[in-house]
Structures are given as structure tokens and as C-alpha cells.
Amino acid sequence: MRNKGSLRTEEPILDGKLSCDYLVLGGGTAGAVVAARLAEETEAEVVLVEAGPSDEGDWRVLELWNWPNLLGTDFDYDYTIEPQERGNSLIRHSRGKVLGGCSSHNSAIAFRAPDYDLEVWERSGAAGWGPEGTRPYYDRVFDRVHVETIPPDNTCTAAFVEAAVQAGYPLIRFNEEELREGVGWLQINARAGIRQSSSVAYLHPLGRLPNLTVLTETRVLRVLLDGGGEAVGAETSRGTIRARGEVILCCGAFDSPKLLMLSGIGPEEHLREAGVPCRVDLPGVGEHLLDHPEGVVIWEASRPIPPISRQGWEAALFARVDPASEVPDLMFHFGTSAFDINTSQLGYPSAEHAFSLTPNVMRARSEGFVRLRSSDPAAPPVIDFRYFTDPDGYDDWIMTEGVKLARRIAEQPALRPWVRRELAPGPNVRDDGQVSEYARRSANTVYHPAGTCRMGAPDDPAAVVDPQLRVRGVGRLRVADASVFPTMIGTNPCITCMMIGEKCADLVLGADAGTLQPRELAR
Structure with a gap:
């Protein structure tokens, strides 16, 4: 890897290729956590890819009071939805297009998920994601991310x-x-008054981790699979990035299923209609869309x-x-x-x-559901x-x-x-x-889409990922964001998405939450 720890905003990948051990696609609420933790806990080379710009030093993003003024701007995907039979068809779904994702774009309301909801997750096949299995990871988030009660x-x-x-x-x-x-x-x-997004809490200052390369303003076009059906990298707007280890998809409830489908992973009939060759028939991709x-x-x-x-x-x-x-x-x-x-x-x-x-x-x-509008990666998804x-x-x-x-x-x-x-x-x-x-x-x-890459038991045909967040039928590929929610939680989900990022890093590294010890963090 060249220029370790650098932040790239416009620089092309001159040789068209970059390689790493772990490739994290999406620098949002969960992705920033996954990338930082993998880089902190190992000497592995990690690349984090984000379609939007950096938030570092940008007070339009960092000043919490300004959050409503980010809606509908270049920091926002500003997705429209399909006509609704019984609801409001004019709803626009804001999604953060900036390092830190929606944690850089929201009102920063911080909640742990209720135990009740996590118990439902575990009963629905997400083994290890109940209150006991997630508590160490929520604790890590609250240790890392400054949370305060409003006076x-x-x-x-x-x-x-x-x-x-x-x-x-x-x-x-x-x-x-x-x-x-x-x-x-x-x-x-x-x-x-300054937001403590996943980017602020886990990545800033950019360049502090020499084995982490952050690529901003870089769109992911598709995940690359080899002949054996394993993820080996991604095609991006600035060249191909190869992964020697794993690829972790963290693009949210709209764009994670979209990227899976663009990569040939999804409902076979729909992929055929969209003009995408099907590599893995996975009917649950894009289904089970939830919201508040x-x-x-x-x-x-x-x-x-x-x-x-x-x-x-x-x-x-x-x-x-x-x-x-x-x-x-x-x-x-x-x-x-x-x-x-x-x-x-x-x-x-x-x-x-x-x-x-x-x-x-x-x-x-x-x-609801998310579908491809076409095989063009630039086309917004059908929501x-x-x-x-x-x-x-x-x-x-x-x-x-x-x-x-x-x-x-x-x-x-x-x-x-x-x-x-x-x-x-x-x-x-x-x-x-x-x-x-x-x-x-x-x-x-409330801008809380979830569930479109639902987590479930390994033998659940409707699930997209198993409790280790591994995509069914694909090797070396995981998903870690709100799309994996088995069911909707009752509170604002931002902190839960960070928790998923924390737990995903341990799953990738094979760590056991039952033996967790407090760790000295690289800051």
C-alpha cells in the first residue's frame, strides 16, 4: 500500500489498483468503527472507502445545531420513495454522504437498544445478539463516544x-x-455542541493510524467475486481495490442491498430483469425494509x-x-x-x-423493499x-x-x-x-431505514447474513450496518449501528466477547 494513513480526496489511484488486507466499503456510522477497530487491533492494512467528502474541520457538519441545514445538500443522498398507497409519497429519505455517514448528518440522539428488542433479535435467529452478547460492545461505544444528557x-x-x-x-x-x-x-x-459522530470518535485526526488508508469521494460500483464465489475486492470510481482478507459492506439499508445486487448477489429473477448476471441467488436481499x-x-x-x-x-x-x-x-x-x-x-x-x-x-x-432501478451503479435504488x-x-x-x-x-x-x-x-x-x-x-x-440484509440463523432462507454477519453463499464478505437488523428496535438506531461496527470487528478478528478486557486505545 502507498501513502499509509493518508486521506485522499481527489487523487486518482494512478496504477488503477490498490491492495489491502481488509476492505471496508462505506465510511458511515458503522463503517468508520469497523475500519478504525481493525486498524487499531492489528497491523493489517485497512482501506476505508467513502463516497462523500471528509468531515474533518468542516463546521457545517461538526456543529450539531446545523444538522437541518444539511438536508438536501451535497452531504445528502436525498432519496425519493415510490408512490405510497396509504402513506405520504413525498417523503424524502436523507442519507449522509460524508465521512461518518448519518452520524455526521443527524440530531445525535443516543440510545442503547432496549433489551426487549435484542431478545427478539436472538429469538429470531441472531444468536449472540441478545442483551448479554451486545452489552460489551455498547459499553465500548459509550467508552469511546462522548455522550451527555441535555440540561x-x-x-x-x-x-x-x-x-x-x-x-x-x-x-x-x-x-x-x-x-x-x-x-x-x-x-x-x-x-x-460539537457532534461526536463515528468519524469524530474513531477516525479523527485522519492519518493517526499508519495502517489505515481513507479514500473519500470514491464511489463503490460493485463487489468483485472470484470464480469460487469469494469476495476479493471492489470496483470503484477510482480503480480496483483488492482485498487479501475480507470485504465488509457498510453502506446502509438502501445502498448495501443495492451493491449486493449490482454484484450479482440477490433475487435471481430481479437481477435478470435489471440486466445483472446472477452469481448467488439470495432472495432476501432488499426485502424486509423497515422504518419508524x-x-x-x-x-x-x-x-x-x-x-x-x-x-x-x-x-x-x-x-x-x-x-x-x-x-x-x-x-x-x-x-x-x-x-x-x-x-x-x-x-x-x-x-x-x-x-x-x-x-x-x-x-x-x-x-417494504429496495430494488435496482437498472444495472447502472449511478442510478438511485427503487425504494x-x-x-x-x-x-x-x-x-x-x-x-x-x-x-x-x-x-x-x-x-x-x-x-x-x-x-x-x-x-x-x-x-x-x-x-x-x-x-x-x-x-x-x-x-x-425518523430516517431510520433498516432490515434489508436481515440477519438470521444460518439455515434461514430469508436471511441475508448469518449471526457472524457473513453473507450467505459468499465467502469473505460481511455486512455491518442497519440493514442487518432482524427486526426494528424501538429507539433511535445510531448508537446500535456503532455497536454493530464494534462487534463486527471482533467477529472478523475471531475475538470472544466473553473474554473481553479493557483495551488501551490508539488516540
Whole structure:
């Protein structure tokens, strides 16, 4: 390898080829962790490939408060979705196109996944991914990534927290106790207003690891397989990169299945239709697309909203709507602005001073899919979430109840003085049918796509990767990102994606989490 540890932004690979021991494709939330850990724990040569630019020294990315201004820019893939039968077809799915991926592009809300969800993972065939098997890796993330609890400085947000308590929800300390019904101030992976993305926490300063080469602004076109069906490298926009060891795909719930399919790994009939020769018929690639569909209720404030805020969304409420559920099934984020990205397109009014509650379905049952648009790597994938199409109407019901609960919270004595009027859906939308229609038509996403390379037992024909994250039917190829989620978790998934990166590195190296000892990190 030449120029070890260098950051390349425009420089071509002059000889057209580069070789390494481990090739990590995608420098996002999980990929940055995988690459850094492999380079720290071994003397192996590691190459990390990222399509976007570096975030180092770029305050547009590092300043957490600026995150909404990154949406729809060159830092964003800004994917559109297919027309939705029952949901909002205008949703645009932002995906970070920058080193650190969506952890460089989000509001930095930091949660461990609830034990309940990890137990479901393990029962569904993801052996070793239950609470005990993942806890050491969450601990590593929290040791490495600075996480802090937002102080209760914003008086409007504090009024919401008090109103939720008045409505019967106890105060809880997120990540310090097991998730249950309640309200609390969020934890964020930030330090003094500067985001602590996977890139910041694991890669900066770039060049600190002499055996890690980071290639930015380099698109991956396809994974290369040899005649025996083993991954041997990747074709990129700046030449071929060969891997002597393993290739780890970390491109997220849209682009990891897309790259597998472009490489001939996926549903055979679809690959044939897209003009891609099928190397491995793997029907589960691109299936099982999950998300947290999100509604919104917006109120104009009776007074100016205090500008004191880390990122505009500082508190959350977890509630249980279904009496048969063991755990909360509805999550709210509270925002100190008019979250009118979709309501304004439908003609609803907005206001300069406003606040919003966003009920979202923690474990939505509707599933969609990702497909190739063509065999052209530059073509965006076909993305169809099929929002609110689960046969029992569960997602619709949870969302409708969420809008009603949001209104009850706003009527509590602590928050009521802040309300001038309800902007969306407005006072004329009252019965369940009207609320459902509004919630689905104006729905947004919490930008949490997952599940399209689902992890499962080695003999599960619907699974794409096994519990070691190895792609079924392909040698020396793993996937490590939100696409491997067996089921949706109930909280924001960023920290869980970092946890997957931590565990993936150990799986590649054959380490045993049961014998983990604290390690001195190269910084």
C-alpha cells in the first residue's frame, strides 16, 4: 500500500489498483468503527472507502445545531420513495454522504437498544445478539463516544416534560435504566455542541493510524467475486481495490442491498430483469425494509420559544398504547420549532414561534423493499416502504392514537399556557378517521431505514447474513450496518449501528466477547 494513513480526496489511484488486507466499503456510522477497530487491533492494512467528502474541520457538519441545514445538500443522498398507497409519497429519505455517514448528518440522539428488542433479535435467529452478547460492545461505544444528557435549560421543553408527568408518565433517565413508559431529557453523542459522530470518535485526526488508508469521494460500483464465489475486492470510481482478507459492506439499508445486487448477489429473477448476471441467488436481499413512520402535531406558541437548544429536539416520551404490549410502543420527540416539512406541502399553516410533537411507531409492522432501478451503479435504488399497509392496520392505529395522546399532553397545565393555537392537523380534525387520514398523508420518517440484509440463523432462507454477519453463499464478505437488523428496535438506531461496527470487528478478528478486557486505545 502507498501513502499509509493518508486521506485522499481527489487523487486518482494512478496504477488503477490498490491492495489491502481488509476492505471496508462505506465510511458511515458503522463503517468508520469497523475500519478504525481493525486498524487499531492489528497491523493489517485497512482501506476505508467513502463516497462523500471528509468531515474533518468542516463546521457545517461538526456543529450539531446545523444538522437541518444539511438536508438536501451535497452531504445528502436525498432519496425519493415510490408512490405510497396509504402513506405520504413525498417523503424524502436523507442519507449522509460524508465521512461518518448519518452520524455526521443527524440530531445525535443516543440510545442503547432496549433489551426487549435484542431478545427478539436472538429469538429470531441472531444468536449472540441478545442483551448479554451486545452489552460489551455498547459499553465500548459509550467508552469511546462522548455522550451527555441535555440540561433542562429550555423552558418550553421543560414545560413539555412537566406536562407529560402531569399526564401520568414518570421521569426516566435514558440509558441509565431499562427503557419503560416515561418522559425524560435525551442523551446526545455530542460535546459542547460539537457532534461526536463515528468519524469524530474513531477516525479523527485522519492519518493517526499508519495502517489505515481513507479514500473519500470514491464511489463503490460493485463487489468483485472470484470464480469460487469469494469476495476479493471492489470496483470503484477510482480503480480496483483488492482485498487479501475480507470485504465488509457498510453502506446502509438502501445502498448495501443495492451493491449486493449490482454484484450479482440477490433475487435471481430481479437481477435478470435489471440486466445483472446472477452469481448467488439470495432472495432476501432488499426485502424486509423497515422504518419508524412518524406523525406530527404542531402548535403555534403563545410566546417566543427560547433559542437555547442543542439541536432542537431535546426530550422524548415513551408510551404504551396497546394494552397487550409488554413494552412502550409509541415514541415522541419534542421539538421547539414548527416541523412543517410535510404539512406545509399540504397547505397547513406554520408560524415563526411553534413547537411540535412527533408520535412514531416504535416497531412498525409494514415492510417494504429496495430494488435496482437498472444495472447502472449511478442510478438511485427503487425504494418502496409500503407505509401503513400491514394487514391488521397496527401502524395506522398506533399513529392515530399517538396524535390523540399528543393533544392530551398539550392540554396539561404545564404546557397549555404555551399554546396559542393548533396549526396541524387543526381543531377541525377530530374523529379517528380524520386523524388517521391526516397522520398518514402528512407522515414523515425518523430516517431510520433498516432490515434489508436481515440477519438470521444460518439455515434461514430469508436471511441475508448469518449471526457472524457473513453473507450467505459468499465467502469473505460481511455486512455491518442497519440493514442487518432482524427486526426494528424501538429507539433511535445510531448508537446500535456503532455497536454493530464494534462487534463486527471482533467477529472478523475471531475475538470472544466473553473474554473481553479493557483495551488501551490508539488516540
